[in-house]
């Protein structure tokens with residue numbers, strides 16, 4: 373027999389799980405590569421939580437850029453270690469070369485996994501920034517995002533390889549109205 377307090381707890385846990393699992397927005401960034409981005413505003417619209425699904429067992433990348441180019445972008449790369457742990461690196465791209473990992477991350481991992489075909493990662497960041505040298509804010513109006521997929525699982529954990537000319541892109545999204 374389930375007690376009323378136990379039932380209340382179960383219902384509350386279910387409701388919290390539903391609210392946090394539910395993303396209000398979704399866009400297919402690269403339909404042919406199965407790169408789907410979900411997002412929702414959290415923390416009283418001060419932060420955004422993202423969910424990325426990509427058809428790759430290598431790495432995915434997502435970032436904010438001033439004009440949609442790779443240069444001067446505030447971005448993350450995500451991949452799954454051979455031991456099963458999910459790695460999210462906050463990076464800054466100063467040009468068309470490997471983006472360097474930043475010291476103080478402004479993007480934070482919520483969870484990640486990999487199955488036979490796909491990577492799935494959830495992460496969040498504040499819209500405002502802490503370090504203007506390596507962070508770009510998400511403000512009201514249009515935000516330029518950039519994205520990429522790497523086929524190869526980065527065995528050296530700090531290094532990601534060139535995505536190739538067909539596995540990257542940019543999009544304008546209005547996160548905050």
Ligand code: HEM
Pocket residue numbers: 433434435440441442443447448449468469470471518519520532533534535536537538540541542
């Ligand atoms: C080792 C890492 C990387 C290298 C060596 C690299 C290199 C390059 C090169 C040479 C180009 C110009 C040729 C082309 O269009 O493909 C380029 C373009 C581009 N890359 Fe990367 N990239 C890297 C990582 C990333 C990441 C992590 C992202 C996304 C978050 C990204 C997003 C883009 C985008 C959107 C373009 C086209 C716009 C532009 O020319 O800036 N790249 N990259």
